[in-house]
Amino acid sequence: MNTLNSKIPDGSIENKWTRYKSTVRLVNPSNKRRIEVLVIGSGLAGASAAASLAELGYNVKCFCFQDSPRRAHSIAAQGGINAAKNYSNDGDSVYRLFYDTVKGGDFRSREANVYRLAEVSANIIDQCVAQGVPFAREYGGLLDNRSFGGVQVSRTFYARGQTGQQLLLGAYSALSRQIAKGQVKMYNRHEMQELVIVDGKASGIITRNLVTGELERFSGHSVVLATGGYGNVFYLSTNAMGSNTTAIWKAYRKGAFFANPCYTQIHPTCIPVSGDYQSKLTLMSESLRNDGRVWVPKAQHDKRKPREIPDQERDYYLERKYPAYGNLVPRDVASRAAKQVCDEGRGVGPSGLAVYLDFRDAIQRLGRHVISERYGNLFEMYEKITGEDPYQTPMRIYPAVHYTMGGLWVDYNLMTTIPGLYALGECNFSDHGANRLGASALMQGLADGYFIIPYTIGAYLADDIRVQVTPTDHPAFQEAENSVRGRIDKLMNVKGSQPVEELHKKLGKILWEYCGMARNEQGLNKALAEIKLLKEEFWKEVKIPGGTNEFNPELDKAGRVADFIELGELMVLDALHRKESCGCHFREESQTAEGEAKRDDNTFSYVAAWEFKGDGSEPALNKEALEFEVVHLAQRSYK
Amino acid sequence: MSETINLKLKVWRQKNTSAKGRFEIYDMPGVSTHMSFLEMMDVLNDKLIRGGQEPVAFDHDCREGICGMCSMFINGRAHGPLRGTTACQLHMRHFQDGETITIEPWRANAFPVIRDLVVDRSAFDKIIQAGGFVSVNTGNAPDANSIPVEKHKAEESFDAAACIGCGACVASCKNSSAMLFLSAKVSQLALLPQGDPERKVRVLKMVQAHDEAGFGSCTNIGACEAKCPKNISIAHIARLNKEYLRASLARD
Ligand SMILES: Cc1cc2nc3c(=O)[nH]c(=O)nc-3n(C[C@H](O)[C@H](O)[C@H](O)COP(=O)(O)OP(=O)(O)OC[C@H]3O[C@@H](n4cnc5c(N)ncnc54)[C@H](O)[C@@H]3O)c2cc1C
Ligand code: SF4
Ligand code: FES
Numbered sequence: 001m002n003t004l005n006s007k008i009p010d011g012s013i014e015n016k017w018t019r020y021k022s023t024v025r026l027v028n029p030s031n032k033r034r035i036e037v038l039v040i041g042s043g044l045a046g047a048s049a050a051a052s053l054a055e056l057g058y059n060v061k062c063f064c065f066q067d068s069p070r071r072a073h074s075i076a077a078q079g080g081i082n083a084a085k086n087y088s089n090d091g092d093s094v095y096r097l098f099y100d101t102v103k104g105g106d107f108r109s110r111e112a113n114v115y116r117l118a119e120v121s122a123n124i125i126d127q128c129v130a131q132g133v134p135f136a137r138e139y140g141g142l143l144d145n146r147s148f149g150g151v152q153v154s155r156t157f158y159a160r161g162q163t164g165q166q167l168l169l170g171a172y173s174a175l176s177r178q179i180a181k182g183q184v185k186m187y188n189r190h191e192m193q194e195l196v197i198v199d200g201k202a203s204g205i206i207t208r209n210l211v212t213g214e215l216e217r218f219s220g221h222s223v224v225l226a227t228g229g230y231g232n233v234f235y236l237s238t239n240a241m242g243s244n245t246t247a248i249w250k251a252y253r254k255g256a257f258f259a260n261p262c263y264t265q266i267h268p269t270c271i272p273v274s275g276d277y278q279s280k281l282t283l284m285s286e287s288l289r290n291d292g293r294v295w296v297p298k299a300q301h302d303k304r305k306p307r308e309i310p311d312q313e314r315d316y317y318l319e320r321k322y323p324a325y326g327n328l329v330p331r332d333v334a335s336r337a338a339k340q341v342c343d344e345g346r347g348v349g350p351s352g353l354a355v356y357l358d359f360r361d362a363i364q365r366l367g368r369h370v371i372s373e374r375y376g377n378l379f380e381m382y383e384k385i386t387g388e389d390p391y392q393t394p395m396r397i398y399p400a401v402h403y404t405m406g407g408l409w410v411d412y413n414l415m416t417t418i419p420g421l422y423a424l425g426e427c428n429f430s431d432h433g434a435n436r437l438g439a440s441a442l443m444q445g446l447a448d449g450y451f452i453i454p455y456t457i458g459a460y461l462a463d464d465i466r467v468q469v470t471p472t473d474h475p476a477f478q479e480a481e482n483s484v485r486g487r488i489d490k491l492m493n494v495k496g497s498q499p500v501e502e503l504h505k506k507l508g509k510i511l512w513e514y515c516g517m518a519r520n521e522q523g524l525n526k527a528l529a530e531i532k533l534l535k536e537e538f539w540k541e542v543k544i545p546g547g548t549n550e551f552n553p554e555l556d557k558a559g560r561v562a563d564f565i566e567l568g569e570l571m572v573l574d575a576l577h578r579k580e581s582c583g584c585h586f587r588e589e590s591q592t593a594e595g596e597a598k599r600d601d602n603t604f605s606y607v608a609a610w611e612f613k614g615d616g617s618e619p620a621l622n623k624e625a626l627e628f629e630v631v632h633l634a635q636r637s638y639k
Numbered sequence: 640m641s642e643t644i645n646l647k648l649k650v651w652r653q654k655n656t657s658a659k660g661r662f663e664i665y666d667m668p669g670v671s672t673h674m675s676f677l678e679m680m681d682v683l684n685d686k687l688i689r690g691g692q693e694p695v696a697f698d699h700d701c702r703e704g705i706c707g708m709c710s711m712f713i714n715g716r717a718h719g720p721l722r723g724t725t726a727c728q729l730h731m732r733h734f735q736d737g738e739t740i741t742i743e744p745w746r747a748n749a750f751p752v753i754r755d756l757v758v759d760r761s762a763f764d765k766i767i768q769a770g771g772f773v774s775v776n777t778g779n780a781p782d783a784n785s786i787p788v789e790k791h792k793a794e795e796s797f798d799a800a801a802c803i804g805c806g807a808c809v810a811s812c813k814n815s816s817a818m819l820f821l822s823a824k825v826s827q828l829a830l831l832p833q834g835d836p837e838r839k840v841r842v843l844k845m846v847q848a849h850d851e852a853g854f855g856s857c858t859n860i861g862a863c864e865a866k867c868p869k870n871i872s873i874a875h876i877a878r879l880n881k882e883y884l885r886a887s888l889a890r891d
Binding site for chain 2: 048051052055066067068069070071073075076085087123125126127128129130131132134135136137138139140141142143159160162165166169172173174176177179180186188211240241242274275277278279280282381384385386387450451454497499501502543545546550551553554
């Protein structure tokens, strides 16, 4: 077994990052001009990294698969971004944000990284405001804050319901400025298809131009992946349609370890599935649980209209089970409770896979205008999609896949196990443990890109200043390009009978059923067997119209789904081996008498980092032991 | 309302930028009224693929009205019949049984067709690159609360910043002007103290980039505002004109 060195600096937790910054090796400005960095992704993490590295003088090439960097999936984030500013004067501090994040992650994250995240969080807000991000303000002209799931302070900054959009447009503007200066070269509609390794170091990538189909080679001193989460492995999720695992999966196959693949966050308040044609799920902000009450009928298969069901025949199950937190329990707890009542046959709506989120009492108490002021745009969005008016009839909601805490394993420098290959944002595993708290993904993406990678990449590149980038006619590039071409040809030549979407849906069903909100050994074994069969089916049955050298979205999707299938297998293996419950990973075998998640710290207090061992071989499990020196391990309780 | 409707789709098909395009007609029986417009397109594509034909290419990603990727001209209107709604947020309950729906790409010289309904909108990126930013390097920012911003100005700035860069304004304008898009960015930054130092150069450079990209000039028709899915107001164009005038005078 490989020993993982997380390279955590010495010193007390408060001093680690400060000391690191003042002792890390630097690249002098004239040498930065000779260095090429490839940044894959232009979401919050990628755009902020590309812009900041370019400002420092590095030559950057940045890639995204959409038609503009401004469209990365980060644009869809609604609620807000956390920062330990303590503007609300309610006792917030770097320590508190750190503590809440470690606890929220159910003690499965690395303390030193989380502390650093909390430390730089305040700078993010400063930077974004300076860029012209129009955050919400109070009448005095200062920034407004709100509170968000599972914490006791108001530390969330927001821009109406479009925080992600405004933050991304800020990062995009910084990126655009560097593009205009020629310091960043931007490649839109380019998808990374392979990583090139020379002498054990990440040295370049192969991309496919999605307009012309052309394969292109790019060489760099370092490769930074910021390609987002892989929630779409479940087919249905709140992620954008194009979100995928391809870049990190290729890196995994080339030797980067994949950490905690099974940690998936399932968000409790999404609009339920309405039919087979459903292509994605829409999130309804968590903030609705502040005023909405969640219930199902007490009786099974009660087909009456919600308003016809009298109060005494309703089960406000969250209030009943968790009197202290009520409707505001954390995401994982709320999701599991919804699944439970639906499994009991008490779910509502045509599919029986939904629960009510009811504003009747809040409207009576506060008046319609107050509710409309607070949630007007969400109610409108709900009505647009469902055609129902939530002022008149309760919303129907159901949990949906939302975020992936797992990702490439990285050390304190955000470097993967491949030298020179970094992973930032949702595509790494670093900060959220087994469950992410609301409003902290935006924080992490921007922390990684603006404030961490600009320092940590220097430690690696300082050695590289005399080395020219690898010429793109190097055999390693040739070989990588050949393998990409070979795979594309293989996909095109299957000429089966099933469209990609159909196979993707099948994968999603398997994972949702057996590796979703609740998991057990028997089900996971079944999933393993089914995914193996699905893989064979995919390579016999997939049908891709059109040609290779043209704009061909079906081919793009096919490549992504082929990778998702392999990833699905790894997720199930990971879920199978982790016999404890923790955060979003609920193993039915490991629960308390009251049916809550039960951790096993003696056995499982580690990061599971999987190592690719070749097709057809089991991947190897490597462990990074998690040590809690500052925060005391405790079982979470929300009763 | 009945749960399914029968439709005919008249869809623009074009193999690539240089190819000649044409309309094709497809029968779409039994469309669920709960589907979104793009899900209806998915169903069409599924049928086409199974029947050995090439699916209709269209841009999309978030499918919730925020990324600005979807871009369809539906029955002669950018994003279709509803106000303040992108194509991906449009649902089939707004169409009638037996209807023929015409679906075209954005049409503008600055937005060449890539394939079918997909166009190249990189000209928008060029406009932003010309000056749609505040020149502040990472790490140089003062404390976020050191400069208060009047609430109503911050709100107005936000109204402009809500633009999703979809291009419906250009597609709806008979001059193919991108003034609404451009003015939204100029306005957002002009309303904030952070944008003040570069106010003059910004507007001059962005207008120049707009004209060089091949967008037409604005003759105050207002079709852009009517079809903008984010209800960006043409009042921003008025502000842009003021900013431009002020900057031009200062330059001389
Ligand atoms: C509906 C929704 C609401 C959310 N709300 C919040 C919130 O309120 N607060 C919060 O903190 N978090 C929220 N999140 C989570 C948060 O938005 C994401 O975790 C975060 O934005 C991810 O950013 P990223 O930069 O890592 O990746 P992304 O924004 O996903 O960017 C990925 C980039 O990589 C590129 N890319 C991917 N693969 C390739 C490839 N193979 N080749 C080339 N380029 C590639 C893409 O083009 C894109 O540019 C929300 C998520 C969803 C789905
Ligand atoms: S101004 Fe409106 S129509 Fe034009 S790009 Fe922005 S959001 Fe789209
Ligand atoms: S697909 Fe994102 S706005 Fe329509």
